[in-house]
Amino acid sequence: MRPTGRTFARARGAMRDTRAELLLQAETLVRGRGYAGFSYADLAAAVGIRKASIHHHFPTKADLGAALVEAYATRYAAALSEIRAGIPDGPGRIEAYGRLYLGGVEQGLGCLCAALAIEGEALPERLRGDVARFFADHLAWLAAVLGEGQADGSVRLGPDPALLARHVVATLEGALLMERLFASPEAFRGTLALLVDGLRPADR
Amino acid sequence: MRPTGRTFARARGAMRDTRAELLLQAETLVRGRGYAGFSYADLAAAVGIRKASIHHHFPTKADLGAALVEAYATRYAAALSEIRAGIPDGPGRIEAYGRLYLGGVEQGLGCLCAALAIEGEALPERLRGDVARFFADHLAWLAAVLGEGQADGSVRLGPDPALLARHVVATLEGALLMERLFASPEAFRGTLALLVDGLRPADR
């Protein structure tokens, strides 16, 4: 099943991208159907590689999962510091943060870490820790941003920034979960607007 | 592997509970690890029955899933009308609604329909419809309750009730997802309080 000699030249230049391609396709699969919902066979088919070759890059499925979370978290971290650098006020920053989730709704893909969090007990131990850290990092970033916002008057005073941060993550994760089901980016935008508006100080 | 004759008396009276027990244990499994994350073997072990017997009650896994959603939705529907009957004001009703989710955080169990929604594409077709209906029903109930609240002055005017309803479900689903991971009912309560407070009319 295949000529035997596979002496084809390997496209030149595109040598070292297989790993990245695996991560990309695996992320799409997990976000679309959950961690337990995809197999190495699915991934192999998506990438156009044989199943066994995946094990060369990621010995076990848990290894792949961990790499997935790491890459995802890294991308998010970059986006977060870009937001903080480019936008000055609290509500503006939260709105930009919320728009990161919007992409998922538009592509019909959930949050990677939400998909993993749902599996809970059944998830490989170490992955649970990575996922928890993902959320903790976001909460810390948001608490800092909201705290700054309260200090400069762009965010309403009163609730503890840490509490506000949890509210923000919860609302966005939940909205992504639900509005993906309904394939309704508009509804997501509505919820985001409402959320951001609730952070503004009551004028007068 | 077993004496062959299984002539034991079957506990008397507790004859027809197997189906209910299957639903109960299956719900726990799905809410704890996702739909793709549990098997008929797991369920058989949890109930203390042989795998094949499950198929007698639920021919396919999709049948089981559908029955699960139906039972879950029915229980919720009962709780919702009880809330509406027993509590007069908008915020109070929403708070009671939110407390329905709190149980999940305390038991370490997510929302059944959130677990199913995450699987998205991979989910048996008909289940997707059932799950969507579950959310749509909640949104309708909430929109009605919030509309009433606006009419009687217990809920702030301004945002469309349908929009507020989406915000409420999103926040609670997201908070359940996240706070279950952190095993933090207190944090859930905090988010719920913040959510309910945001619904109150600005005094003065």
Place this chain on the structure above:
DNA sequence: AAAAATCTACCTACTAAATGGTTGGCAACG
């Protein structure tokens, strides 16, 4: 610079265990 050794990326071909599901039977109950 040529030859030898090692490494990288992938393959085919397997395996043991688990998956959802089927068949046919048996016993108890109404």
Place this chain on the structure above:
DNA sequence: CGTTGCCAACCATTTAGTAGGTAGATTTTT
């Protein structure tokens, strides 16, 4: 007697993971 509830023993397929190998690139030795 027929229905209901359960079971043992299957089944085909899929699962994650392994074994062993091959071709080409890279590095090391001569």
